[in-house]
Amino acid sequence: AQRVTQPEKLLSVFKGAPVELKCNYSYSGSPELFWYVQYSRQRLQLLLRHISRESIKGFTADLNKGETSFHLKKPFAQEEDSAMYYCALIRNAGNMLTFGGGTRLMVKP
């Protein structure tokens, strides 16, 4: 069975500090992993996908198959990064996502 674990419910950092939101997964196949974000009073939306190896809003995430991790990183946090972040895994084909429990990121001024 597939499972996504985000060990931190809340992460609080100061503006300009580095950020790392942790995500670990268990999956028997070849995973496709994603980070979704929900800003205050907005909808849940896709932030980035591991397969595209992109940087979005300064965030990057590297898939580490050996450690079964997909941590989200940003070198210098901004106040507008404050949001709920969810790590997710595609289960089979067909866009069926398994989500982690989420981490609330608070960036203090």
Added chain:
Amino acid sequence: DAGVTQSPTHLIKTRGQQVTLRCSPKSGHDTVSWYQQALGQGPQFIFQYYEEEERQRGNFPDRFSGHQFPNYSSELNVNALLLGDSALYLCASSLTTSPVAGELFFGEGSRLTVL
């Protein structure tokens, strides 16, 4: 394009009752997925509809059922409501042929409270 729209936004029911939630997908999307999000938790996959049929189902009892209409809109029905069914129900749409796998567009959700 209003994106994914859901109705109602909030509703209150009592145990044993039945509820129907509605979803209109983003324009051009043909697939609708439903998720349940309990307070403080991540969304959990309920089921997905494509071409008016249930394509995949998560670990939810048969009390949860759905439907997709020819215009791709969808309904989620929950029978014999339990207190534990209280949650935010999210609808997400996608395009089956999209090259961006895993990109779901979410609605704002329907918050169900069961008393």
